[in-house]
Amino acid sequence: MKNLSLTIGVALLLASCKEEKKAAIMNPDVIKAPVAAIKPHPMTLHGDTREDNYYWLNEPENPEVIKYLEAENAYTDTVMAPTKALQEKLFNEMKGRVKEQDESVPVKDGDYYYYSKYVEGGEYPVYCRKKGSLEAPEEILLDGNAMGKGKSYFNIGGYEITDNEEIMAYGVDEVSRRNYTLKFKDLKTGKILKDEIKNTEGGSYAWAADNKTIFYMIRDQQTLLASKVYRHVLGTDPKTDVLVYTEKDPQFYTGIGRTKSKKYILSVSDHNGVSSEYRLLDATNPTGEFVTFFPRKHGLQYYIEHFGNKFYIRTNADGATNFKLMEVEEGKTADMKNWKTVIPNRADTYLDGMEVFKNHLVLQERSNALLHLRIINQTDKKEHYVKFDEPAYDAGVSANPDFETNTLRFYYTSMTTPSSTFDYNMDTKAKTLMKEQEVLGEFDKDNYVTERLFATARDGVKVPISIVYKKGFKKDGSQPLLQYAYGSYGYSTDPYFSAARLSLLNRGFAFAIAHIRGGQEMGRQWYEDGKLLKKMNTFNDFIDVSEFLIKEKWTSKDKLFANGGSAGGLLMGAVTNLRPDLYKGILAGVPFVDVVTTMLDETIPLTTGEWEEWGNPKDKVYYDYMKSYSPVDNVVKKAYPNMLITTGFHDSQVQYFEPAKWVAKLRALKTDKNILLFHCDMDAGHGGASGRFKRFHEVAREYAFMLNLVGIGE
Template identity: 40%
Template sequence: MQDAPIARIDNGDDPYRWLENRDTDEVLDYLKAENAFLDAQMTPQAELRERLFQEIKGRIRETDLSLPSPWGPWLYYRRTTAGDEYPRHYRCPRPADGSLTLDEQAEQLLLDPNVLAGGGFLSIGTLSISQDHARLAYSLDTEGDEIYRLFVKELATGEVTELPFEQCDGSMTWANDHQTLFFGELDDTHRPHRILRHRLGEAGASEVYHDPDGRYFVSCYRSSSERQLIILSHSKTTSEAWVLPADVPTAAPVCLAPRQEDHEYFPDHGVWNGEPCWFIRTNQDGINYALYRASERQPTREHWQPLVPHDPQVTLEDASLNRDALILSLRENGLPVIEVRPAQADRYRLALPDAAYSLHVSDTLEFDSPTIRVRYEALNRPAQIRQLELASGAQQVLKETPVEGPFDPDAYVSERRWATAPDGTRVPISLVARRETLGQPAPLYLYGYGAYGHSLDPWFSHGRLSLLDRGFVFAIAHVRGGGDLGEAWYRAGKLAHKRNTFTDFIACAEHLVAEGYTRPERLAISGGSAGGLLIGAVLNMRPELFGAAIADVPFVDTLNTMLNPDLPLTVTEYDEWGDPNDPQVHARIRGYAPYENVTAQAYPPILAVAGYNDSRVQYWEAAKWVARLRATRTDDNLLLLKTELGAGHGGMSGRYQALKDAALEYAFLLKVFAMAD
C-alpha cells in the first residue's frame, strides 16, 4: 500500500506556509501525491463507488424538462438529456390559452452549456434576456475562479459577441432600452467593487458607481416592477442603495439612504394602491426587520412610511412584490413562513403538510401575474413547485422533482429534536431515517454550517437515500451563527460569540448519542467552507465524540487568512470573524482556528476536499491542515486530501461529476465504518 505523503516542515511560526506557493512544482507535486494516495487507499472501494454512482444516477430522471416560465410572448425552460452534464436553455411561443403547453416544433435553443464547456469546467454566472426578447446576455467562468467573460447573443441570427471586459463578477443587468448593460467588476481582492455601463456597439464602458471600502460588495439588479435599476453596496452589517430609472440608463443614480453603520436596508419598486411605490426592508427599528414604503417621487429615507412593523418574535427575511399582492417571507420558531397580503382580500399564510421543511418564493413570474410559484421540500419529500393563486390562496403542485425507481416518502420519518447547549440555549436538530432504523443506535451523518446568517432549512437529496437505505440517520444541527431562528440566532454565533457555533454542534452530537440515535464511533460529521471551520474546530475540541469527518473546501486556516488583507474577500470578512490586527480579536480567533489548534491526540478518519482555483477558501487551507494533522496526531486513522485541480469553491461543475463526488464521500464512510455493502 502506498505511503502517505509527508509535507516538508519549515522553520518559523507557520511551517507549511510554503504550500501557499501556487503553481510551483513542489506544491503541485505534493497535491498530486495526496490525490494519488487517496486513489490508492480507496482502490478497494472502486467497485462500491461505481455502484453508488449508478445507484444515485438511477434515481434521477436524466432526461427531463423544467417547469416553463411565461414571460411576454414566450415560455422559457430548460431541458436535460441523459449523458449531458448541463441542461440546455430553450424558449417557445407562449400559447394563447395561457397554458404551459410547449410547441417543440417552434422552440428555439438559446444556449447549450455542454458545447461551451468542451468537457471542462463551466459555471454560468448570468443568463438574462433583454426586455424586448431579442438578445441574450450571459457570462461564463471556465476555470472555477469566479472570474467571468461576458457575451451577448442576437437571438434572431445566433450571432455571439464577447464583450471586451476583464475581471468581471458575472452579473449582467439590462436597461429598458434593450441596448445598455450594467455589469460588475472585481478588484484585486476579488471583491465586486464597481458597476459599469456599456451600450452595445460602442467601445468601452463608463463607471456608474464605485465603492472603495473593502468591506462592501456592490451589485446591480432590476426592481420587481421592471421600472427601476438598483445598485446595492452591502457589507456584512451595513448597506447603501442607489437607484435610477430603467428607461433612462444614463441618469445619475440617487441614494435612498446614505450608509449608517449597522443600518441594513434593501429596496424594491412596485405598486401600492395602484400607484408606483418604493418598498424598503430595513432593520432601523430592530434586528428582525420592518417594511416601509415611499412614493416614487420622494424615495429618500426621510419620506419612508411604516407598512409592516418590527416583530421581536418573527424575522422578516424578504418581501416579494406583485401588482396585486405583497408576499412576505418570514421566519418564526425556526421555520420559514410565507404570508400573502392581497390588495383586495385578507392576509393569509400558506398551509403545509410537514413539521420541518424548506419553503421559499421561487418565481414571482410577471409583475401583473395573478399567481406566483413557491418551492417546497422536506427531508423525506422531493422538491415541489407549487403555484399559488394570490387572491384566493389556492395551491396547485405544478411539478414534483421525480425519484426514479422504488421510492415511498412515507417509508422515511422526518423529526425535529432539540439539544441543550452549555449556556442553556435550546438548539434545533432536523433528522430523517427509514422507519425501521429508528429505535436503536445507527450510523449517523450530522451536518452543520453556522455562519453568515445562512439557514439550513431541511432539503431533499436523491443521493442521501443511498445512506438512509443502508441504515444511516441523517441530521442537521441548526447551530448559532446561522439564521435558522432569526437574526438574533445569527448574532449569537459570530464575532465574540463564535464559540457558541462549536459548542452548539457538540451539544447536538451529544444529544443524538444520549437519545440512542447513534454511538460516537458511528457518528460522522460534515460541513463545507465556513462549515468546514466548524468541523475542524470540534475535531480539536472533542475528537473522541466522532467516528469520521468530512470537510469540504474547509475554512480551517482562519487566522492566517484573516491576517492577509491581500487575499480575496479577507477585509469583507472582518464583520463576520473580526479583525485580528486587534490583539483581543487575534487571541479569540487563535483560540479556535482549526489549523493552529491541531494537537497530539487521536483524531477520527478524515476526508478533506479542496478546489485549486477556489477564490473563497484557498486550496492551501485544507492542504496545510492535513499536513499538520499527519505530523501531529497520535493515531493512524485514514486521513485523505483530495484537491480538484480544475475546480473552484463549488467543486466540479457537471451534474454527473457531482454524483461521483457524493459516491466518493459515501464510500469513504462505508469504508471507515466497516459496513459491507
Template identity: 40%
Template sequence: MSHAEQTPQPPVTAKVPVTRTHHADTFIDDYEWLREKDSPEVLEHLRAENAYAEAVTANQESLREAIFQEIKERTVETDLSVPARKRGWWYFTRTAEGSQYSIHCRVAASDTGDIAADWTPPAIEAGVEIEGEQVLLDGNLEAEGKPFFSLGGLSVSEDGNLLAYAQDNAGDERFTLRVKDLATGELLPDVIENVFYGLNFSPDGTRLFYTVVDESWRPHQIKAHTLGTDPETDVVILQEEDPGMWLGFDLSADRTELMISIGNSEYSETLALDLTDEKAVPVMLLSREHRILHSMDPITLEGERAYVVTHDRGALNNMVSLLPANQVGAPYEQQEWATILEHRDTVKVEGTAATASHLLIAVRKDTTERVQILPLTGLGTAAQQPAVEPAFDEELYTASLAHAELEAPMIRLSYTSDFTPSRVYDYTLADGTLTLRKQTQVNNYDSSEYLATREWATAADGTKVPLTILRRAGITNESPNPVIVYGYGSYEASMDPGFGIPRLSLLDRGVVFVIAHVRGGGELGRQWYLDGKKLTKKNTFTDFVDATKYLLDTGWADPSRVVALGGSAGGLLMGAVANLAPQLYTGIIAQVPFVDALTSILDPELPLSALEWEEWGNPIEDAEVYAYMKSYTPYENVAALPYPKIAAVTSLNDTRVLYVEPAKWVAKLREETTGGEPIIMKIEMDGGHGGASGRYEGWKTRAWDYAFALDTLGLNPAGA
C-alpha cells in the same frame, strides 16, 4: 513484504518556517510555502496528496460506483423545468440523459384574453421538442472541450431579441460575458472578460450592466457596456472603495430602475439608477451612515412611487415599512415610514418582492421558510388587508418564491421537504388557489419509508439546539445506529428542509443523518446568528459537540460509529470539533474547509478577507479578536491528540476557501496526531468552490464523500 510496506504512506511535507507576528504574538508556520499555487513543487505535492488519498480509499471504489449508480438510477435524467412566463415567452430548461448540463429554451406565449389559459404553462414533454421551441443556450455545447463550465448569469433583452450570458471555464468564478442574437443564433462581437455574477440589459436593449471584482475578489464596480463599443470604454456606474463592503444590483419589478445594494452582514446602503434616462446617475435612497441592514423594493401605489423597506431599524428580526419616494430626499430623522409588517420576536422577515397588485414577503417561522402574500391596496394604512400564507401539510418544509412577473395574475412557488421531492405551485393572487404544476419524479422511491423529526439538544449554557433527524422509517433510538452529523452555522445561513437523492443511499444502508442547526445560522432568527459570530463564534463549535453528545446519550448514535460532515465555514466547524472532541468521532469529512481562518483574515489582499471582518471580527486592528480567533482557528490549534480518520476535500481553483488551507491543515494533523488513522486530502485540480462542474461529476463527488463516510462507519462491503 511487511505490513508497513503494504500500507500506503502519506507524502512527506517539507517544513519551511515562516514567522507571523501580530499584537506581540508570534506564530511559526511551517507549511505556508504551500500557498505558491504555480510552484512546480507545490503542484507535485498536491498530486502526491491525491495519489495517497486514492491509495487509502482504493477499497471504496466499488462502493463509490454503487452510490453513483443509485443516484443515477433514481434521477429522472431526461426532464424539464416548469415553464415560467416572462414578457411574451415561456422560458424553461431541459436536461437529457447522458448530458451534464441544462439546455435553456423558450417558446412563444399567447395572449387570447383568457387569463387562465394564457397563464397556464404549455404542456411540454421531457425529451420531446415542441413546435416553435427555441434553444437559447445549450450548456453541453458550451462546455465541449473545456475542463470546467458554469454559468454566472443569463439575461434576455426586453424585446426578446438578445441573450447575454456569462460563463466560467476554470472554476475561479471569473466569467466571460457574451451576447447572442436570438434571431440568427450568431454571437455579437461584444466579449467582456473577468465579470462577476449578475447582468442585465437596459430597457431599450442597448446597454448591459455587470459587476467587476477587485484583486481581492470583491465585487466593487458596476459597469455599463454599450453594445457595439470597445469594452475598454465601458462606463463605471458606481465604484465601492470600502474593502469591507460588497456591491451588487438587481432590476426593479417594472424594470425601470437599477437597484444598487452595498453592504456587509451588519449594515447596508441602497441607491437607484433611473434606466429610462441614459444620463441619470445613481440616487441615494438609504445611506450606510444610519447603520441599518435593509433591502428595498420599488412599487407603485395609486400612481405614486414608493419603496418597501425590509429593515432592522429597532427590529432585530426585521420589519417591513413603506417609504414614499417623495420622502427620500428629506432628512432621515424627518422621513415618515409607515409600518407594513411589525417586528415579531418569533418571526424573521427575510425579504420582499412585488407584483403590480401584491407584496410577497419571505418569512422564517418555527425554523422554516414560508411566503406571505399581501394586497397592495391600502398598504401601510389602516385599510391594509391581512397577509395570507399558503398552507401545506408537513411540519418541516421549505416554501419559497420562485418567480413573480409584474402583471401576472399568479406567482410561482417552490416547495420541498426532506422527503418530499421538489414541487412547483402556481398561486392565483385573486382567490388564493394553489395549483400543483409539477412534482419532481424520483425512481425507486417511496416517501413513506423515511422519517424526518425534530429534537432539541441542550448546550452547555442551557440553550436548546434544534436537530433534524433523518432515517428509514423502521429505525429508532432503541438501539444505537451509525450516525452522520452535519453542521454549518455561519453567515446566518439556515439549513432548511430539502430533498436530496444522494442522501437516500446513506439512509438505505441504515445510517441516521442528523442536521445540527447550531448557532451562527439563521434558523431561529437574528439572535441565533449573533450568538454564533465574532466573539461568540465558539458557540457554533460547542453546540455541535453538545448535539453529538445528545445523540449518544439518547441512544441514537453508536459511540464507535459517528462521522461529522461540513463544508466551507462548516469545514471550519469540522476543524474546530476535531480539536475540541476528537474522541467523539470515528471520522470527519471537511469539504472545502476554512481551517486556516486567522492567516487568511489577517491578509486583506487575499480573496474576500476584508469582507469577512463583519463575520469573524478584524484581527488586524483588534487584539481581542486576534486572541479569540487564535484560540479556535483549527490549523493553529492542532495538538498532540488522537485524531480520527479525516478527509479534506478541496479544489485548486477555489477562490472562496483557498486549497492551501486544507493542504496546510492536513500536513499539521499528520505531524501532531497521536492516533493511527489516515488523514487524507482529495483535491479537484480543475474545480472551484463547488467542486467539479457537471451533474455527473457532482454525483461522483458526493459518492466519494459518502463512500468515505460509510467505510468509516463500517458499512463498506469490501471491508478493509
C-alpha cells in the same frame, strides 16, 4: 477422506473470505503518507508569534506545491482503493435516480415562457423559451452541453434578456474561479456578437430600457471583489466602457440589477449583514446619474422593492432586530422621517424576504426554525398564510417575474419530499402542484421518516435538529448517523431532500441537520449569537447536538460522523480539535481553517468583507479570540478521528492552501492510527466539479469512506 477434504475446503474458503474482507478495509499504512516539507515561517502580532511550517504551500505556481498535492491525491486513491467497487455502485445508484431527460417548470416573462432542460447523457442545462404559449415551437437560447464539450470545467453564470426580448447577455466560467466572460447573443439571428468582456461578476448584469446599454461589474483579480460598475453599449469597444460607480470600501460587496417593475436599475452595496446602500437609475436614462436611495449608516440594513409610486423597505431600522416592513414614496427616500411602518418588528418572527405583485404582497417569514409564506391583498389588506403539513420542511418564493399575475410560484421540499414547484392562487387559495422532481427507481417517500428534535445546549438554549431515516431504523445506539451543519453568515440550513442521500439512508444511516447558532433559523439574534466574539456558540452547539444524539441513542461515538463545508469546514476543524473523541469520522469540504492568517492578509480574495463576521485580527481582542478556535492554530499532539478533507485548486473563496496546511500539520502531530485523507480537485473551485453527474463521484467517495469505516461494504 471426502469429509476431511470437505472440511479443509470449507476452512480454506472461510479463510479466503476473511482475507477478502480484511483486504476490503481501508488501511492508511498500505502506502506511506505524503510528508510536507517543514519550512518555518514565524508571524508575530500583538507580541504573539505563530509558527507556520507550511506557509510555502501558498504558492500555486510552485512545482513543489503541485507535486505535494498530487502526492496527496495518489495517497487518497490508494488508501480508498478497497472502496472502488462501492464508489462505482454508489455513483450508479445516484445517477440512476436522476431523470436524464428532464426540464424545469416554464416561467412566463414578457411574451415568452422560459425554462431549462437536461437531455439524456447531458451534464449541463439547455436554456430554452417558447413564445406566447407552451405549444409554440421551442427556441434554444444556450446549449450548455455543446458549449461545455471537452472542457474540464464549465458553468453558465446567469443571463439577462433585453426588454424587446431580442438580445441575451450571459456569463461563462471555464476555470471555476468565478471570473465570468460576459457574452451576447442576437436571438433573432442566433449569432454571438463580437462584444466580449472578461472577469465580470457572474449574474450581476442589468439592461437599460433602450435594449442596447448594459451595466456590469468587473472583479479585482487579486481580491476577487467586484467593486466597479461599468456601462457598455452594444457594438462599441469594451475598452471605452464608462465607469459609473466604484465601491471604495473593501468591506462592502456590490451588485447590479433591475427592479421587478423594470423602472429602475439598482446598484447595491452590502456590508456582510451590517449595513447596506442602494443607488437607483431610471432605466430609460442609462447615461444619467445613480441617486442614493438612503445613505449608508453602520448598523442599518435595508432591502427595497419598487411598487407603483412607492418602495417597500425590509429593514432593521430603529432596533428592529428581526426586521420590519416599511414604505416610502418615490423621491422622498433619503429622509427616513418619510418612511412609514407597515409591519412592525416581531420578537418571534424574522422577516426573511418579500415579493411584490400588482394585487398582492408576499412576505417570506421565519419562526421556530421554519419558513412561512404570508399573503397580503394590496387592496383590502386581508391576509393569510400558505399551509404546510410536515414537521420539518423548506419552502420559499420561486421565480415570479410577472407583476400582473395573481399566481404565486413557490417551491417546497422536505427531507422526505423531493423538490416540488407549486402555483398558488392568492385569491382562491388553490394550490396546484406543477412538478415534483421525479426520483427514478424504487423510491417511495412513505418509507422514510422525518422528525424535528431539540437539543439543550450547555447554556440552556434549545437547538433545533431536523432528522431523517428509513423506517426500521433502530434508536438503540447501534446505527450510524451523519450530522451536518453550516452555522455562519446568517445562512439558514433548511430541511431539504437529496436523492443521493438515499444511498446512505438505505444502508442504515440517519441524517441530521443541526440548526446551530450562526445561522438565522431562529431569527436574527440566532445569527448575532454565533459570530464575532460569540463564535464559540456555533461550535459548542454542534458538539452539544452530537452529545444529545448519542445520549438519546440515535447513534454512538463509534458510529457518528460529522460533515460541513466552507465555513462549515471551519466548524469541522473546530469541533475536531475540541472533541475528537465524539466522532468516528469527519468530512470537511473546502474548509476555512487558517482563520487568523487569512483574516490578516488583505490581498487574499474576499478577506476584508469578512471582518464583520469573524472580526479583524489587527485588533488584539479579535486576534486572541480567533486564535482560540482557528483549526490550524489549535492542532496539537493527540488522537484525531478518521478524516476526509477535500478542496479545489481554483477555489476563489477558501484557497486550496488552507486545507493543505491543515492536513500537513495533522499528519505531523496526530498520535492515532486513524485514516487522514486529502483530495484536491485540480480542475475545480469552491463548488466542486461542474456537471450534474460529475459531482456524484465526489459524493460517492465521501459515502464510501463512511460506509467502509462502519463495515458496510455494499
